[in-house]
């Protein structure tokens with residue numbers, strides 16, 4: 001068990017439903033994602049594909065439509081698994097597909113796959129390295145691994161919303177009523193997001209999943225974990241440049257990947273606000289931002305559990321440090337964080353206070369980043 005499955009099973013939910021009424025549009029969106037990751041339909045057609053943690057399978061339906069010769073899906077949550085099977089059945093997608101209602105850790109399989117995908121999961125796991133070792137063992141030599149990452153900077157505004165959510169529902173024990181409160185508070189925030197396909201109640205349920213407190217897995221952490229075995233291949237959004245001449249490219253993955261790792265720390269602040277891109281920043285400043293955002297996660301978690309380690313003043317002090325760090329990057333972020341500081345000092349925070357946050361309301365970080373890697377150890 002992990003935080004996702006504990007939470008989903010306890011509340012009998014799979015809060016990753018998407019509006020796919022316009023399936024052709026859904027396919028176009030996913031094609032855009034795969035293209036940024038260096039994957040075309042031809043990379044799936046006639047290939048063996050494994051997907052781990054597909055939830056109700058809304059995205060998996062698109063992958064299936066690219067006609068893999070075999071598509072294996074591994075999903076442990078009983079509600080998600082049932083929805084996955086129903087979604088495939090509704091679309092008449094029943095050939096060359098296998099469903100396994102189990103954890104990846106318990107999944108036994110002798111074969112390896114051309115493409116292995118795992119979306120929206122690894123960043124929330126406590127045992128990432130064990131999980132990734134198993135995942136990697138299922139990728140064929142020359143195959144592609146697609147994962148997602150999310151870190152304390154890309155999740156900063158989500159953690160801030162979790163802090164507000166904890167305050168709003170602290171006297172409400174009923175899960176459905178908690179979600180209703182959060183939908184009221186955050187709907188005006190979510191309405192500002194262009195291209196949002198998720199249900200607001202699902203988004204709010206996910207905000208309450210404790211997996212959010214593990215989201216400290218950065219793009220650089222993932223590249224570092226795979227640096228000896230895989231060549232970094234693509235990212236969505238694509239946060240890197242690569243001006244190297246192909247004839248001068250290093251042939252071993254460790255040296256090849258170092259080029260991307262060198263760029264990362266000067267770009268980290270670009271994960272804070274999905275609506276803007278900023279010029280490069282000093283690595284020291286960004287490392288400090290990352291450490292402060294990590295501390296904030298610990299403080300928000302501790303305040304929620306009432307474990308007495310931290311007080312509200314600690315959260316406020318960290319928020320002020322984060323606002324100061326970002327002042328030169330974008331002074332409007334500084335203003336928005338101070339807007340939140342002002343309302344959290346109130347004795348009784350209301351849904352109205354949160355829904356009316358004027359400058360913070362439209363601010364969302366980049367959330368998860370997709371990464372693709374090519375396995376080349378020979």
Ligand SMILES: C[S@@+](CC[C@H](N)C(=O)[O-])C[C@H]1O[C@@H](n2cnc3c(N)ncnc32)[C@H](O)[C@@H]1O
Nearest residue numbers: 004016053054055076077080103104119120121
């Ligand atoms: C946040 S959801 C993402 C669902 C889907 N991939 C998406 O992006 O919409 C994470 C999914 O991973 C599944 N999951 C959690 N732990 C897992 C594990 N150890 N092995 C396989 N799947 C797991 C959960 O049940 C859930 O369906």
